[in-house]
Each structure stands twice: as C-alpha cells, then as structure tokens.
Amino acid sequence: MSATDTLREDHKQIRRLEKIIIKCYTELYNGTNIPFTDIDKITIIIEEFLDSIHYSREEDSYFPCVASYDHLKQEIKGFMIEHEFSRRIAIQIKKYLKQWKDGIDSREPVARYLKTYSVYLMDHMNKEEAFFDKAESEVLSKEEELDMFEQFRSVMTISKKKDDMIKEIENLENLPWMK
Ligand SMILES: [Fe+2]
Ligand SMILES: [Fe+2]
Numbered sequence: 001m002s003a004t005d006t007l008r009e010d011h012k013q014i015r016r017l018e019k020i021i022i023k024c025y026t027e028l029y030n031g032t033n034i035p036f037t038d039i040d041k042i043t044i045i046i047e048e049f050l051d052s053i054h055y056s057r058e059e060d061s062y063f064p065c066v067a068s069y070d071h072l073k074q075e076i077k078g079f080m081i082e083h084e085f086s087r088r089i090a091i092q093i094k095k096y097l098k099q100w101k102d103g104i105d106s107r108e109p110v111a112r113y114l115k116t117y118s119v120y121l122m123d124h125m126n127k128e129e130a131f132f133d134k135a136e137s138e139v140l141s142k143e144e145e146l147d148m149f150e151q152f153r154s155v156m157t158i159s160k161k162k163d164d165m166i167k168e169i170e171n172l173e174n175l176p177w178m179k
Pocket of ligand 1: 055058079
C-alpha cells in the first residue's frame with residue numbers, strides 16, 4: 001500500500017457515508033421519522049473520521065509533501081478552502097440538530113445542510129481523486145509514498161478509531177430507514 005492508496009481507501013469509506021447522508025436528507029424531506037441519535041452518529045463520523053483522520057492525513061502530510069515540489073499548489077489551496085467550507089456546514093448541521101432536539105422543528109435546515117454536505121463531498125472527492133492520480137504519477141517518489149504510509153499506520157489510535165468509524169458506517173447502513 002502507498003499513501004495515495006490509503007487516501008483512496010478512505011474515500012471509499014467516505015462514499016459509503018455519502019450514500020447514508022443522501023438517504024437521510026431524502027427521508028427527512030419525505031417526513032420520515034429518523035431518530036436524533038442516528039443523525040448524531042453521522043455528525044460524529046464527520047468529525048472523527050473526516051475531520052480528525054482523513055483531513056489531517058491530507059493537510060498535515062500529503063498536501064505538504066506534494067507542495068514541496070512546488071507542484072499542484074493551486075489545487076491544494078482549493079482543497080484546503082473546501083475543507084474549511086465543509087467544517088462550517090458540519091457546524092450548521094449540529095446547530096440545527098440541537099435546536100430540533102430543544103423542541104424547535106428544524107427538519108428543513110437539518111435536511112438542507114445534510115444535502116449541502118453530500119454535494120460538497122461528491123465534488124471534493126472527485127476532484128481530489130484526479131489530483132491523487134497526478135500527484136502519484138508526476139511527483140511523489142516510492143520512498144515518500146512508503147514513508148507517509150508508515151506514518152499513517154504508525155498512529156495506532158487512529159487506526160483503531162478508523163475501524164470503529166467503519167463499524168459505525170456499517171451500523172447506519174443497516175438501519176430500517178436506510179432500506
Ligand atoms: Fe480533502
Ligand atoms: Fe480526501
């Protein structure tokens with residue numbers, strides 16, 4: 001495995017989450033009763049898997065390594081801005097979910113921000129995957145790929161957390177409203 005493959009593998013899991021989010025907002029718009037705890041789980045996966053694991057692999061290791069070649073800098077800048085944008089959408093989802101729990105019907109904004117998040121995810125990951133192909137073939141050396149891969153793996157708490165998060169994704173996929 002290489003660092004680039006690890007990020008591609010993260011994306012595969014994130015695409016599973018994307019499907020859950022699409023189904024969730026569609027059902028919310030349909031008036032289906034979805035337990036708050038299920039939506040909470042989505043926001044936890046966003047925070048713990050996307051934010052603290054996947055983005056940090058990209059922002060702290062992968063992007064700086066590619067940028068050190070003075071290559072693809074514009075793309076990287078764009079991805080960083082999009083990460084910030086996604087963090088702001090996640091805050092909105094949580095804000096309206098809390099409001100809803102507190103008794104103010106916030107079905108519409110929760111559904112709307114979930115939808116915004118899924119649109120972001122699709123667009124961002126498609127662009128990044130094209131970027132991974134370029135970074136892999138144009139700049140990164142085998143050694144760098146391996147070093148970063150080892151770095152990703154060596155953070156044991158992260159590997160454990162990622163496994164937990166994938167389990168959470170699986171649990172969500174098996175909920176009645178997902179069928
Ligand atoms: Fe990203
Ligand atoms: Fe990514």
